[in-house]
Amino acid sequence: MSRRTGVPVPTIKYYVREGLLPAGELTSPNQASYGDAHERRLRLIRSLLGAGGLSLARIGEVLSVVDDTSQPVHKLLGEVAGAVAPPSAVGGGEPSEKARRTVAELAERRGWSVPPGSPDGDALARTLSEAERLGHEEFAGALDAYAEAAEKVAEADLAYVGGRGTQDDVLESVVIGMVLGDAMFGSLRRIAQAEESGRIYGVGEKGAGRGRGGGGSGR
Amino acid sequence: MSRRTGVPVPTIKYYVREGLLPAGELTSPNQASYGDAHERRLRLIRSLLGAGGLSLARIGEVLSVVDDTSQPVHKLLGEVAGAVAPPSAVGGGEPSEKARRTVAELAERRGWSVPPGSPDGDALARTLSEAERLGHEEFAGALDAYAEAAEKVAEADLAYVGGRGTQDDVLESVVIGMVLGDAMFGSLRRIAQAEESGRIYGVGEKGAGRGRGGGGSGR
Numbered sequence: 449m450s451r452r453t454g455v456p457v458p459t460i461k462y463y464v465r466e467g468l469l470p471a472g473e474l475t476s477p478n479q480a481s482y483g484d485a486h487e488r489r490l491r492l493i494r495s496l497l498g499a500g501g502l503s504l505a506r507i508g509e510v511l512s513v514v515d516d517t518s519q520p521v522h523k524l525l526g527e528v529a530g531a532v533a534p535p536s537a538v539g540g541g542e543p544s545e546k547a548r549r550t551v552a553e554l555a556e557r558r559g560w561s562v563p564p565g566s567p568d569g570d571a572l573a574r575t576l577s578e579a580e581r582l583g584h585e586e587f588a589g590a591l592d593a594y595a596e597a598a599e600k601v602a603e604a605d606l607a608y609v610g611g612r613g614t615q616d617d618v619l620e621s622v623v624i625g626m627v628l629g630d631a632m633f634g635s636l637r638r639i640a641q642a643e644e645s646g647r648i649y650g651v652g653e654k655g656a657g658r659g660r661g662g663g664g665s666g667r
Numbered sequence: 668m669s670r671r672t673g674v675p676v677p678t679i680k681y682y683v684r685e686g687l688l689p690a691g692e693l694t695s696p697n698q699a700s701y702g703d704a705h706e707r708r709l710r711l712i713r714s715l716l717g718a719g720g721l722s723l724a725r726i727g728e729v730l731s732v733v734d735d736t737s738q739p740v741h742k743l744l745g746e747v748a749g750a751v752a753p754p755s756a757v758g759g760g761e762p763s764e765k766a767r768r769t770v771a772e773l774a775e776r777r778g779w780s781v782p783p784g785s786p787d788g789d790a791l792a793r794t795l796s797e798a799e800r801l802g803h804e805e806f807a808g809a810l811d812a813y814a815e816a817a818e819k820v821a822e823a824d825l826a827y828v829g830g831r832g833t834q835d836d837v838l839e840s841v842v843i844g845m846v847l848g849d850a851m852f853g854s855l856r857r858i859a860q861a862e863e864s865g866r867i868y869g870v871g872e873k874g875a876g877r878g879r880g881g882g883g884s885g886r
Binding site: 520 | 790
């Protein structure tokens with residue numbers, strides 16, 4: 449397996465000792481055989497370390513959720529997504545009342561259930577509070593467009609996840625989708641911004657006003 | 668200004684010495700007066716440190732771009748966005764030929780200009796390579812939905828930026844939009860995923876198989 453994946457033998461042994469990777473089947477006192485499932489798990493660990501930037505301890509937590517077959521899929525998905533999600537860039541502190549209200553109203557408009565105290569709802573409210581503090585509370589005006597885009601992405605994520613076979617496969621693809629999806633969206637957002645900025649400000653800086661007429665898709 | 672912003676006087680002095688904040692107007696040997704522009708700049712620095720997680724050195728670079736009025740707006744926008752963008756989570760290494768081709772085809776389909784070697788195009792290709800390495804190259808199937816969502820977000824970003832007054836204001840809002848926008852989208856994506864997952868897998872786990880017609884999407 450070391451040869452096939454390029455991961456050194458001592459590293460593989462270390463993952464086994466840490467409980468991240470099941471032990472292989474001993475074929476002789478110092479030779480173990482590892483199957484496809486092992487190999488995929490090993491690649492997943494390497495990816496969470498590399499692409500995901502997670503610590504080994506955190507990876508252990510994520511995998512223990514992935515491996516817990518007693519829970520309903522919806523719950524597992526949420527837990528895996530929460531474990532893999534990057535910590536919010538916006539620091540602690542209580543969000544303002546106004547920001548909380550804005551989040552509640554958004555949830556209402558979109559038919560989302562975002563109970564007070566839910567980690568993502570709170571993180572969103574803190575981000576809006578931060579915008580307020582910076583004199584940019586109008587940035588909240590972008591919320592609905594963002595939310596619509598987020599629904600589109602989530603739909604693609606779940607369609608991808610749903611196309612996988614076994615539960616193991618499903619949860620592994622949630623991990624992949626969260627980690628790589630964030631990176632993918634970040635790159636695409638910047639490319640799209642550059643395109644949009646070029647359209648508005650580019651070519652001799654002439655179009656600074658640009659219509660927006662017609663773009664009112666109402667939702 | 669220290670009283671109004673809650674930032675201690677020695678910290679303000681430190682920012683002035685580091686060239687991040689212009690010196691105030693001396694009203695007496697040990698008293699300086701700071702105007703609105705100072706205060707907004709100070710809040711911006713605090714936000715880049717806090718919400719943005721940037722180092723003081725990096726903040727200095729970003730502000731020097733914001734303050735360079737000799738460049739066309741489109742170029743400034745790109746530079747500021749690039750400086751503020753979080754480093755890609757996906758590590759180095761050369762992207763695969765296939766991933767490069769996928770990015771080129773996407774750009775073609777959407778009418779984007781993504782020249783080979785552009786940082787965001789490369790980052791995107793590296794993300795796709797990573798997905799391939801993990802046996803998840805089909806995740807690239809989500810690209811168009813992601814790209815469409817990214818265009819929607821970029822449009823909202825630029826509409827926000829374009830609504831600001833002075834060039835200073837425009838560039839400051841690019842910084843805010845990049846940093847807070849990433850956090851905002853991250854939260855919204857996870858909320859929308861939970862909603863979508865609930866719709867598909869929730870309520871007694873009945874829909875676990877959901878359409879996709881067998882899921883046999885090749886490979």
